[in-house]
Amino acid sequence: MTEPGAAGRRTSPRVLLVHTVTFRQARSLVPLALAVFAGRGFEGGPVTVAVLVVAVTLLSLLWAALTWWRFSYDPGPTAVVVTRGLLSRSVRTVPNDRIRGVEIEAPLLHRLLGLVRVRIDAAAGSVTGKDEELLVDGVTRDEGDRLRAHLLARRAVVPAEASGRHAAAEPEEEELPRFRNRWLLYSPLVGSYLVVPLAAVGALFRLVDELPDRYVPELTPDLARQDVLDGWLIAAVVAAGLLLLALGSIAGSAVVNWRFRLLRRGGSLVAERGLVTRRHTDLEVDRIRGCAVSEGLGMRLVGAARSTALVTGLGDAARRGQLLPLGPRDRAWLLSDLLVPSPGPLRPHPPAALRRRLARALTPGIVVLLAGAVLNVTSGWWPLLLSGAVLTLLGWPVGRARYTALGHAAGPRTFAMRSGWLVREHVVLQRRAVVGWQVQQSAVQRRAGLATVLACVGAGRGAYAAIDMAADEVADFTEASSGPWAATLRG
Amino acid sequence: MSAAPLPVREPVWQLSRSAIALWVTQGVIGTVVYGLLAAAFVLLVPTGDGWLRAAHWALPAAVVCYGVVAVFVRPRLRYRVHRWEVTGEAVYTLTGWLTRTWTLVPISRVQTVDVTRGVVQQLFGLATVAVLTASSQGTVRIPHLEVDVARRVADHISRRAEQVRDEAT
Numbered sequence: 001m002t003e004p005g006a007a008g009r010r011t012s013p014r015v016l017l018v019h020t021v022t023f024r025q026a027r028s029l030v031p032l033a034l035a036v037f038a039g040r041g042f043e044g045g046p047v048t049v050a051v052l053v054v055a056v057t058l059l060s061l062l063w064a065a066l067t068w069w070r071f072s073y074d075p076g077p078t079a080v081v082v083t084r085g086l087l088s089r090s091v092r093t094v095p096n097d098r099i100r101g102v103e104i105e106a107p108l109l110h111r112l113l114g115l116v117r118v119r120i121d122a123a124a125g126s127v128t129g130k131d132e133e134l135l136v137d138g139v140t141r142d143e144g145d146r147l148r149a150h151l152l153a154r155r156a157v158v159p160a161e162a163s164g165r166h167a168a169a170e171p172e173e174e175e176l177p178r179f180r181n182r183w184l185l186y187s188p189l190v191g192s193y194l195v196v197p198l199a200a201v202g203a204l205f206r207l208v209d210e211l212p213d214r215y216v217p218e219l220t221p222d223l224a225r226q227d228v229l230d231g232w233l234i235a236a237v238v239a240a241g242l243l244l245l246a247l248g249s250i251a252g253s254a255v256v257n258w259r260f261r262l263l264r265r266g267g268s269l270v271a272e273r274g275l276v277t278r279r280h281t282d283l284e285v286d287r288i289r290g291c292a293v294s295e296g297l298g299m300r301l302v303g304a305a306r307s308t309a310l311v312t313g314l315g316d317a318a319r320r321g322q323l324l325p326l327g328p329r330d331r332a333w334l335l336s337d338l339l340v341p342s343p344g345p346l347r348p349h350p351p352a353a354l355r356r357r358l359a360r361a362l363t364p365g366i367v368v369l370l371a372g373a374v375l376n377v378t379s380g381w382w383p384l385l386l387s388g389a390v391l392t393l394l395g396w397p398v399g400r401a402r403y404t405a406l407g408h409a410a411g412p413r414t415f416a417m418r419s420g421w422l423v424r425e426h427v428v429l430q431r432r433a434v435v436g437w438q439v440q441q442s443a444v445q446r447r448a449g450l451a452t453v454l455a456c457v458g459a460g461r462g463a464y465a466a467i468d469m470a471a472d473e474v475a476d477f478t479e480a481s482s483g484p485w486a487a488t489l490r491g
Numbered sequence: 492m493s494a495a496p497l498p499v500r501e502p503v504w505q506l507s508r509s510a511i512a513l514w515v516t517q518g519v520i521g522t523v524v525y526g527l528l529a530a531a532f533v534l535l536v537p538t539g540d541g542w543l544r545a546a547h548w549a550l551p552a553a554v555v556c557y558g559v560v561a562v563f564v565r566p567r568l569r570y571r572v573h574r575w576e577v578t579g580e581a582v583y584t585l586t587g588w589l590t591r592t593w594t595l596v597p598i599s600r601v602q603t604v605d606v607t608r609g610v611v612q613q614l615f616g617l618a619t620v621a622v623l624t625a626s627s628q629g630t631v632r633i634p635h636l637e638v639d640v641a642r643r644v645a646d647h648i649s650r651r652a653e654q655v656r657d658e659a660t
Binding site: 312435436438440441442446451454457458462471472478482483484488 | 496497498499500576578580581583589590591592593594595596597598599600624625626627628629631
């Protein structure tokens with residue numbers, strides 16, 4: 001402890017081990033080393049390799065030690081100062097009141113050594129980027145908790161006006177409805193989790209492609225002999241593939257969501273999750289502007305849903321804002337209602353909206369059908385005609401389902417909007433969330449007496465829409481759902 | 492055209508008439524660009540048979556249609572539709588020509604006010620006022636105001652925003 005000022009703190013020396021093992025800093029040398037070897041040619045037996053490994057490890061250790069020695073952080077009463085850099089020093093000061101959230105994560109190696117990594121989110125306005133984040137890598141778990149409590153103390157003691165260290169007495173904790181690991185079984189029905197095994201399969205294929213031919217087992221002759229069983233074989237392969245896909249998606253979502261917990265601690269919500277890397281995210285309740293409960297097509301079949309908090313100024317909001325990554329619908333609603341009370345049952349949209357949804361769902365099918373009819377008459381080619389007919393028939397239930405998904409409601413303090421078929425999203429927003437209204441009306445909507453209303457909010461996707469609402473309800477809805485300023489819209 | 496009643500009221504003020512000239516200019520520029528592309532296609536791609544031959548006729552025809560709409564129809568329609576208004580508590584605009592979009596932003600939630608002048612706009616002495624909020628979608632643009640009007644409007648909005656600012660986003 002020589003260089004940093006009296007207040008500066010270092011991370012735990014144990015992080016040296018982590019960084020040495022993972023070659024965190026030395027990784028940047030790999031291209032250089034490759035270039036050297038490419039230039040000089042690589043000859044030599046096991047001894048050379050061993051020497052090389054030792055050398056690289058030592059270098060890595062040296063580098064990690066230097067980085068550790070030159071890094072210090074100082075959580076002061078008004079601002080956090082992080083000093084780092086080997087040769088050129090950089091000092092970053094983030095005022096405590098600009099801190100939007102603190103995330104504590106513990107990857108596997110960190111966990112073994114009892115360390116954590118603290119991410120301090122200091123995003124400003126609509127600017128997003130990695131630069132808005134302070135990273136304190138490798139403090140002990142206790143120190144991480146202390147740091148978090150200190151950084152977030154400002155909120156907890158706002159009314160009581162206590163000194164900075166006061167927050168050491170942790171405010172009361174309350175566990176919100178617990179996540180059950182068996183809900184992970186829903187994951188094959190969620191699109192985003194299905195992508196995980198598919199990506200793995202893609203990587204596997206690339207790997208097989210790279211492998212020299214003699215290591216790849218010969219599959220083709222085997223298949224050719226089983227001519228008779230062809231149909232069965234294909235069916236079996238497809239079934240096995242689907243099963244693997246389902247298992248893979250469950251595994252993928254288990255890695256991320258294992259033992260998901262949500263706590264209310266003072267003025268913030270704390271979410272903990274992860275099998276290998278434990279993540280610990282703080283959400284400030286005061287910054288929550290609304291909740292979204294979304295149900296995919298498959299999830300609706302089994303009554304599953306996920307719920308997400310819409311938080312202003314939160315980086316990576318889709319992941320960090322999750323209240324319930326997966327679970328039964330009533331649980332998702334329980335959480336959503338707890339934070340943002342529901343405004344009551346939704347009002348359905350007028351029949352004209354149903355006609356418009358049906359027209360939109362049927363049009364592609366009818367176009368294909370007509371093209372198919374022309375082709376059938378001119379050249380007797382029927383598959384297009386058939387697929388057109390199937391598309392048209394499917395368009396009917398889809399259009400109806402899209403219509404039944406539509407709805408809106410305005411309550412005393414919140415309002416709600418719902419839409420979507422592939423993923424049906426029900427958003428409940430607070431009145432104060434609205435930073436603007438946008439009303440859109442196309443020529444078709446004008447004739448049908450409909451309009452689409454977008455509530456612009458500074459959280460989540462930025463705007464949420466009530467599609468095809470009756471045009472004469474727009475002014476009432478906007479005024480009931482936001483401040484008196486919305487009366488400007490009234491004639 | 493507007494048989495059905497409007498969903499919300501129209502803002503009060505119309506744009507400057509030079510906006511029509513500006514839109515016509517933009518339409519002419521667009522038509523010239525598409526015309527050149529179509530000419531290049533007709534001259535450089537050999538006349539084949541079937542749909543290639545059809546494309547040789549359809550492309551120039553499409554450009555002519557676009558030109559008629561963009562130069563003679565759209566500017567006038569846009570001028571009839573476009574409206575704007577700044578009240579004590581909100582900025583309100585109506586834009587579009589076939590699809591109409593009304594945007595309302597309360598001044599208490601305004602974060603920044605920009606005045607921009609494009610190249611063509613400078614020819615006609617016009618400027619666009621953009622009013623930004625915390626939402627990426629909640630941006631109001633009042634296009635094609637006379638420069639001094641735009642400046643006064645921007646001034647007024649930012650001064651008023653300071654008085655009634657609401658810290659929440």
